[in-house]
Amino acid sequence: MIIEERHRLIMDTLKKKGTVKISELVELTNTSESTIRRDLTFLESINALKRVHGGATLLKGGFNEPSYNEKLIQNIEEKKLIAGFAASLINHGDSIYLDAGTTTFEMINYIDKNDIVVVTNGLKHIDALIEKGIDAYILGGKVRAKTKAIVGIDAIKSLEKFRFDKAFLGINGVHYEYGYTTPDSDEAILKESAIKLSKESFVLADESKFGEVAFIKVAELDKAAIITNNKVENYEKYSEKTEVKVVTEQ
Amino acid sequence: MIIEERHRLIMDTLKKKGTVKISELVELTNTSESTIRRDLTFLESINALKRVHGGATLLKGGFNEPSYNEKLIQNIEEKKLIAGFAASLINHGDSIYLDAGTTTFEMINYIDKNDIVVVTNGLKHIDALIEKGIDAYILGGKVRAKTKAIVGIDAIKSLEKFRFDKAFLGINGVHYEYGYTTPDSDEAILKESAIKLSKESFVLADESKFGEVAFIKVAELDKAAIITNNKVENYEKYSEKTEVKVVTEQ
DNA sequence: ATAGAAATGAATGAATTTGACTGATTATCA
DNA sequence: TGATAATCAGTCAAATTCATTCATTTCTAT
Incomplete structure (x- = not known):
């Protein structure tokens, strides 16, 4: 599974449920905990979600809420x-x-x-x-x-x-x-x-x-x-x- | 279950029923009493609810109106x-x-x-x-x-x-x-x-x-x-x- | 094909969260 | 009122999750 694909999967899951656990994502993506952690760290850095202990949540009034697009967020x-x-x-x-x-x-x-x-x-x-x-x-x-x-x-x-x-x-x-x-x-x-x-x-x-x-x-x-x-x-x-x-x- | 998810569940339950007992929440979330107590203490600290003996209630004391989200679900x-x-x-x-x-x-x-x-x-x-x-x-x-x-x-x-x-x-x-x-x-x-x-x-x-x-x-x-x-x-x-x-x- | 870069997974000890236990406080009811 | 039960705050050890490091694998550009 390619990296962007995983990111999209994480965001989709998150949008459906509001919160996700890291253990869920590990199972869902068949990757290691480390990888998911890295993904979440990255996604947080571009304001796509908020990391919390055990997983991640949607942000409340985020700037790029409607169209999440990694490439769009430059520099x-x-x-x-x-x-x-x-x-x-x-x-x-x-x-x-x-x-x-x-x-x-x-x-x-x-x-x-x-x-x-x-x-x-x-x-x-x-x-x-x-x-x-x-x-x-x-x-x-x-x-x-x-x-x-x-x-x-x-x-x-x-x-x-x-x-x-x-x-x-x-x-x-x-x-x-x-x-x-x-x-x-x-x-x-x-x-x-x-x-x-x-x-x-x-x-x-x-x-x-x-x-x-x-x-x-x-x-x-x-x-x-x-x-x-x-x-x-x-x-x-x-x-x-x-x-x-x-x-x-x- | 992640902390945020539990908090949301507690607030949702509370909004539906007006008051909740700790014992209900323990059963609902499959966690210990201690955990629920900690959650309620936290939620009270951010003015999301009011703790009472045995559980918690919505706070709509005196003049302050229910918040936007609360109003949204009424009638x-x-x-x-x-x-x-x-x-x-x-x-x-x-x-x-x-x-x-x-x-x-x-x-x-x-x-x-x-x-x-x-x-x-x-x-x-x-x-x-x-x-x-x-x-x-x-x-x-x-x-x-x-x-x-x-x-x-x-x-x-x-x-x-x-x-x-x-x-x-x-x-x-x-x-x-x-x-x-x-x-x-x-x-x-x-x-x-x-x-x-x-x-x-x-x-x-x-x-x-x-x-x-x-x-x-x-x-x-x-x-x-x-x-x-x-x-x-x-x-x-x-x-x-x-x-x-x-x-x-x- | 190969060197260099990027991504991955495992392992570590640190930090956070959790549940059980304690004795103290509060509610209930005879 | 006093006895009893339920609920409380606080403490502690166990369990979970965390950031970080490092060796290995995969990808990329020549």
């Missing part, structure tokens, strides 16, 4: 590194803007304070925040079906009431000349507003985003600090314009 | 009847306000048009609407942990931009003298606003709500039509003040 380890560091920047009492997106979603796992206030335009983020007992506000407006993000003029209006200590943003392109860019104008203007309304802003961008230029400009490089996972090509061209924090594995 | 057949009829009132091209709550949530299953626009303050509703390909807007504001509803001044401000053809509202109390009432003032004012902003309004209330009076008044009876599932006591006292549609089984 998950890098994202976790970046997310973990970003979360560590949050102080007690902070008011935070959390942009929709997978990396910022991952941040929520690492937040270790619940005396903060978080505003987000990500529907999925709200569930996770509430689960952790964090005060959460959502922007109003039209909900985009694909990303479950809230965008448009209403969202911007809704945002303008707030002032933030820190804003954390995902981004599609980071370029030393063209600044931060994204393919969607609604998203761009929302991100730009968030930056303006925040004392400090952080862009979470794994190395694949560097050198990329998308359609719409969000802001100049110096409007936000960058958190990334590797010392990219032309590092100096970025670091001379804004603060670049490179988070390497511990 | 489900009646709610479906009401929801189905309410959904049939929606016309092509309508702009709709859909209040948070379990009955309005059930409506979404029965909506058979997708050229409408729906505004809601229910987080769960958004997911379901999008799933059906319906244009959905969410109100902005603070998210309540228990009900996953958006409430507060921001939600009201957010609402005032819209005008609706029809508003569908859940409610806690319907009384021929005191009108529509709910235990929470934030929710009350939001419902009231929705009624004012809509050409027509409908209150979805199963028979258990009639004669009940909750803490805060939402509106007088005549401000909305009532959709219910049974010809209640004092039916005439309601029907002389507003339209009452009684949906009986098909």
Whole structure:
């Protein structure tokens, strides 16, 4: 049995029953306990399930709930590194803007304070925040079906009431000349507003985003600090314009 | 049996029966008394139930409402009847306000048009609407942990931009003298606003709500039509003040 | 075909969970 | 009220599950 096949079998079993025991899976797949353990560890690392003593359970409001697809989740380890560091920047009492997106979603796992206030335009983020007992506000407006993000003029209006200590943003392109860019104008203007309304802003961008230029400009490089996972090509061209924090594995 | 599975089984049993004895759970789960005791201690620590001598009970002390999941399973057949009829009132091209709550949530299953626009303050509703390909807007504001509803001044401000053809509202109390009432003032004012902003309004209330009076008044009876599932006591006292549609089984 | 990489299964001691037992506390009923 | 039974919290040893390591097998790319 090929590895992906086993993973799919595990997920299918889990979805049917809600929880599975390792011993069941050993029997079901005719493999060793070690292998199943490794599978579960992997599946947990891509947020497909939650390991518990004796087996695994479905996650409650997971980000990739509907379409579990291993290949879809790219650079998950890098994202976790970046997310973990970003979360560590949050102080007690902070008011935070959390942009929709997978990396910022991952941040929520690492937040270790619940005396903060978080505003987000990500529907999925709200569930996770509430689960952790964090005060959460959502922007109003039209909900985009694909990303479950809230965008448009209403969202911007809704945002303008707030002032933030820190804003954390995902981004599609980071370029030393063209600044931060994204393919969607609604998203761009929302991100730009968030930056303006925040004392400090952080862009979470794994190395694949560097050198990329998308359609719409969000802001100049110096409007936000960058958190990334590797010392990219032309590092100096970025670091001379804004603060670049490179988070390497511990 | 895995710990999580046992916890879920305990909660399910408890929700069905209101109280459980430890001896029952020992038999049900084929574990020892010690284990069940530990489970109950844990479940109490996360406010899932209340331990009592000999077992455990649901906690719905005083003011706090049952949680979203608990509500979801009450009067489900009646709610479906009401929801189905309410959904049939929606016309092509309508702009709709859909209040948070379990009955309005059930409506979404029965909506058979997708050229409408729906505004809601229910987080769960958004997911379901999008799933059906319906244009959905969410109100902005603070998210309540228990009900996953958006409430507060921001939600009201957010609402005032819209005008609706029809508003569908859940409610806690319907009384021929005191009108529509709910235990929470934030929710009350939001419902009231929705009624004012809509050409027509409908209150979805199963028979258990009639004669009940909750803490805060939402509106007088005549401000909305009532959709219910049974010809209640004092039916005439309601029907002389507003339209009452009684949906009986098909 | 072969070297290198990846996946596997077995074995280890550590950590967690479990069930039985204890004496203390609480409920029941005459 | 007092006697009796049931239930309780706390402790401990046994059983289960865990992470980690390592040798072996399988896969992959030349």
